[in-house]
Amino acid sequence: MNRTPHVTDAPYLDITDPSFSMHSEAVRDARERSWYARTNYGLAVLRYAEVTELLRHPSLVQGSARWPDHHGVHDGPFHAWWARNLLVLEGDEHHRIRRLLNPAFSTRSARRLEPVFTEVAEELVSSFAGRGHAEFVSEFAEPYATRALCAMMALPHSDWPFIAEHANTIGLALTVSVRDDIDRIDAAVRALHDYVETLIAARVADPGEDIVSQLVHTSAEDGDRLSAAELRNAVVLMLFGGMDTTRNQLGLMLRTFLRLPDxxxxxASRPELARAATEEALRVAPTTTWVTREAAETFSFGGVEITEGTTVHLFTRAAGTDPRAYPGGGDVDVTAEERRPHRTFGGGIHHCIGHQIARTDLAVALRVLTGRLTDVHPAGGDEWLPDSGNTGPIRYPITFTARA
Known part of the structure; x- marks a missing residue:
């Protein structure tokens, strides 16, 4: 494996530049020259093999734990919630909470939800299919993503605008302007806390088959249970993370295939390919274009000494289009029989706990969209988040013809 031995010789990427793009020639050129690049914030790992290895490296920990503090937020509801959610916990505490949450996110749970995901997708497409145009984010991606969460938790589907509004506001916390928006963010966290506490009380009194009921009533073999605060934090994270990432990924998936009408x-002709097509879209156009780790200790990797405290960005999008791992790099082939597993859902102990359900609701959406719409094109006037970190469409108007 060709690894560059000296940090000072590595390419440099300015990831704070508003024009920086994960799809740029600069990133592709850097990947050809080296397995990593220097950035404004530590190192960026560019190739599939190294991203895969470092996702599981014992000297790296989740790199987002101190995000609020790095940006001037040191207390308040968001700070307290962020410090105690599964995304940033490490060690025994992380393993314990993940073990208790895992049963609710099984393949079986995903299969059980597939019919209701289909029903929601069909209803949404039917609302605009007859007029030949739609604003994809507001008319499909956001309501679908949020109502999929409502289905998972057996919530009234009429609650989806409330959930989406507050989840969107919490999403402002992942921007560098978090301090400017912290009052709104804190208010959104408080609103979701109150909503979730009412929900949990209802499930304790009258459990069903939904995910929250499973989390309330499932205990591990040793009798351990989630505390009230741990359960609340986990459900708030589901409402925030599940809506935001699914909405963004739906828009990216649509754009990927609008560029590949064949x-x-x-x-559309072979709906059984929807799952494979979803995996291809996740690989070449992930909403999470990098995951962040931090060196918990100084260690050597690939001839480079990575010192304690160094930020390490693992570029999942660059890894997913690395021609060393995927013939054709970013070429999409929904009939490809063998693909290496992409790293869009992370890896190691921080592998996305909800990946089975996410894969299912995305594949259902793609199957319904391709089955109902043809001759789909961007209508212009689209707006997108920056093509780095977490990306996706803000607005995505489209035109189409409804299938007979």
């Missing part, structure tokens, strides 16, 4: 039509 692949769109192939899925």
């Amino acid at each position: 692949q769109w039509e192939l899925v």
